[in-house]
Each structure stands twice: as C-alpha cells, then as structure tokens.
Amino acid sequence: MLSFQYFISLFKIYPMDENWETQLQSIWLKLGTISNEEFIHQIKNHTELLTDSQAIADFEKACAFDSTGHEKEAEPLYRSALDKGLTGLRRRRARIQLASTLRNNGKIEESIHILREEKANYSDELNDAVDSFLALSLSSAGEYKEALSLTLKAISKHLPRYNNSLSRYAENL
Numbered sequence: 001m002l003s004f005q006y007f008i009s010l011f012k013i014y015p016m017d018e019n020w021e022t023q024l025q026s027i028w029l030k031l032g033t034i035s036n037e038e039f040i041h042q043i044k045n046h047t048e049l050l051t052d053s054q055a056i057a058d059f060e061k062a063c064a065f066d067s068t069g070h071e072k073e074a075e076p077l078y079r080s081a082l083d084k085g086l087t088g089l090r091r092r093r094a095r096i097q098l099a100s101t102l103r104n105n106g107k108i109e110e111s112i113h114i115l116r117e118e119k120a121n122y123s124d125e126l127n128d129a130v131d132s133f134l135a136l137s138l139s140s141a142g143e144y145k146e147a148l149s150l151t152l153k154a155i156s157k158h159l160p161r162y163n164n165s166l167s168r169y170a171e172n173l
Contacts, residue, residue, distance in 0.1 A: 020049060024060065036068035055084035059094050066097060071104045092118070092126050096133055103137045111137040128154040149173035 043064035047057035062077035152170035
C-alpha cells in the first residue's frame with residue numbers, strides 16, 4: 001500500500017485544471033477520516049468530471065483502490081491508464097505503483113522488470129522511489145544483497161554525513 005503523504009506531495013506537480021486538482025487533493029485529504037468505500041466513491045465521482053483524459057481518471061481510481069488495500073482492483077486500472085497514454089510524472093508514478101501492486105499480487109518478476117526498465121530509461125525526482133520499490137521486489141524474490149545495496153544507495157543521498165562511505169559500501173554489496 002502506498003503512503004498517503006506520497007500522493008499528496010505529488011499533487012502540486014500537475015497543473016492540468018487547478019480547480020479539478022484542488023478538489024482532488026481535498027478528497028485525498030479525507031483518506032483515513034471517511035470509510036474506504038466512501039473515499040473510493042468520491043474519487044470515482046470526481047474522475048467522472050474528467051472529459052479529456054480517461055488515462056488520468058483510471059490512474060486516480062487505481063491510486064484510490066491501491067491506497068485502501070484493494071490491489072487486485074488497482075492493477076487493471078494502472079494498466080489501462082498506461083495503455084491510454086498517461087504522460088509525465090503521473091506515468092512514472094503509475095509504473096512505480098503498478099510494480100508495487102504487482103509485488104503485492106505475487107507477480108514479483110514483472111514488478112522487477114518494470115522497475116529495472118524505469119531505472120534504466122528515466123531519471124527524475126522519483127529515482128529513489130524506483131530504487132526503494134525495486135529493493136522491496138528484489139527482497140521478495142530473495143535477492144537480499146542487491147535489495148540492500150539499492151536501499152543504502154538511496155538513503156546515502158539524504159544523510160547529513162557518511163554519504164560517500166555508505167554509497168561505497170552499497171556498491172561493494
């Protein structure tokens with residue numbers, strides 16, 4: 001399950017229709033304060049207002065299902081959003097979140113494949129998220145050294161000290 005703060009921190013990136021996005025953010029702020037069913041219902045109703053992007057609508061519904069522990073319902077919606085041409089950071093988020101969902105649904109090899117592809121072909125502020133979810137998938141596959149190495153590398157960038165040492169140790173793993 002993806003964290004609520006992760007979703008909220010990324011909403012400010014997409015100025016598609018500021019009013020629609022602001023209303024979407026308001027619904028996300030209700031997560032955990034209303035029933036999961038009501039939350040999903042509100043997201044579904046809000047995404048019906050999107051007439052120009054079914055890809056974004058499917059993505060947001062997938063996020064709602066994923067965040068409320070319904071990974072099986074989220075998976076086809078992530079796939080649909082990507083198939084319909086989701087772009088920008090939402091596309092990157094969809095790939096990361098799909099991979100996480102796949103791991104939770106027992107499709108570990110596909111999860112690893114998606115995240116390795118993201119790591120090799122794209123670079124942005126979500127690189128550490130890619131590495132973190134790849135580490136989880138690798139751990140689920142029993143690849144503990146590589147998982148630990150990725151985790152330590154990601155963490156090393158954010159430490160106030162010992163960055164180089166930790167990064168070198170991670171490389172040696």
